Amino acid sequence: MSTMLEVRGLAHRYGAGPDAHVAVEDLAFTVAKDELACIVGPSGCGKSTLLRCIAGLIKPSAGEVSLHGDRVVGVPDDLAVVFQDYSRSLFPWLSVRGNVEFPLRTRVGSRAERRARAQEALGWVGLSDAANKYPWQLSGGMQQRVSIARALATRPALLLMDEPFASVDAQTRADLEDLLLRVRRDHGSTVLLVTHDIDESVYLGDRVLVLSKSPASIVADLKVDLPADRDQISTRGSSTFVELRTEIARLLHDRQPAPAEPAPAAASASSSDELAAERFLAAEREEAHQKTAT
Amino acid sequence: MRPVYRNLIGLAGFFLIWEGVGRVGLVDPTSLPPPSEVAGTLVGLLGQESFIRDVIATMLAWLIALGISIAVAVPAGLLLGSLPWLRSSTRVLIEFLRPIPPVALIPLIILTIGSGPDAKITLAFYASVWPILFNIIYALDDIDPLLLDTARSFGNSRARVLATVALPHVAPFAYTGLRLSAAIALIVTVSTEYLAGSQIGVGAFIIDEYIAIGGMDEVLAGTVVIGFVGYLVNEGLERAGNRMFRWSDTTRAEALT
Structure with missing residues (x-):
């Protein structure tokens, strides 16, 4: 398998001098063509910074990013990003079709061709009938499907997704996860997906990079x-899945720096790693639950 | 009941009270003639060529002033909103000019420009340029950075992002500014005709009628015409805006009420 994305020695700091905030330090990894790689890490760990560096939206302080062998300087042409906040990333003045055609304006000369490709991408996400609607007329899950269609319509060499399903309710989230797996299987996309949800990273990924x-x-x-064919119930119940997510939870937990203040009694009483991992998972689920509740 | 009729109830009530206070003798009917009498005068006026010419003169001055306001405020707003150094270097000047009431400039205008149509157009422009200008500046400040990032992530240049994201984002705000400006420009046009002693225009008609014959019914009829024109303009702009900016939060919220 050939390498699609290569990240070498990537570092990024905000500000300068002693006050600088180091968001990312000496990161290196590759993503192979047609692979779906998930990056999982605690909230505020610099996942979004990493993604923005890869997308060329910010210039990293050090290191380099290559896409199919070409060094990334500025925003690459054949890359697309799906952001978490669909309601803020869809253009409210454009119809669903207009939104999907937006990135094609600079890429595809013919109007008819743009329209055909937008319609095709909307078909992939099951929104063929909503082309003339406006974003505000759609539910959250449908809006995120529009932004996925918009990203896919450009046929990107690499699709970057920044917590794409973190702002929808649990059922919609499961549907969107399955939609991503299906679209990606049918159209052979290379995807790098950032999430804070351990279960999601295991369920979706061919590989999980723990940050x-x-x-x-x-x-x-x-x-x-x-297996490549996954489903929400049996895959999540399988022993491989459970082992992997426990391992990731443990990895994430072990890497937490020691709390500056004395931890609450319940936390300090924990002696076994197993217990700590369970607690982390519970907290993780709680966080996910709160996100969907708001 | 349809909203149109419900809206008219308030107006009808107002006319009834106006009619009532004259009839029961609360006010002297020569200083406040009842609406029935004013309506009669109004119908007569609408048949007079000179009055129609006054209305046209006022509307024309108003339209020209508004046109100049748009032509100045839109590019100036876009420049000031996207170039922070330009904005900070003009801030004090703008904040000094803005609160000056346009009518306070009438003596200056009469001395420099005279009391012809140029005078009222200049003042109406001066008064109505601000709402459009400021709405555009604030709207540019208010663009969601994620929207800009989205456009950039698809490989659009800075200029293209400005054209494809900033302009459509700003449009409904600029339009709201235009609606405010339209009302202000009409008020200032008529006031200037009235205060600067213009030869022609509804404001000139009102003051002439009052000074010459003290005809309060003519004065009120002229006032009603201006009120009606203002109402039509606002209603027209609002409807057109709701149609054009159906996607915008602000117009959608208004459309629901």
């Missing part, structure tokens, strides 16, 4: 040994 707390560096690079 440490800020400044982000890679703690583990795990292959997900699950």
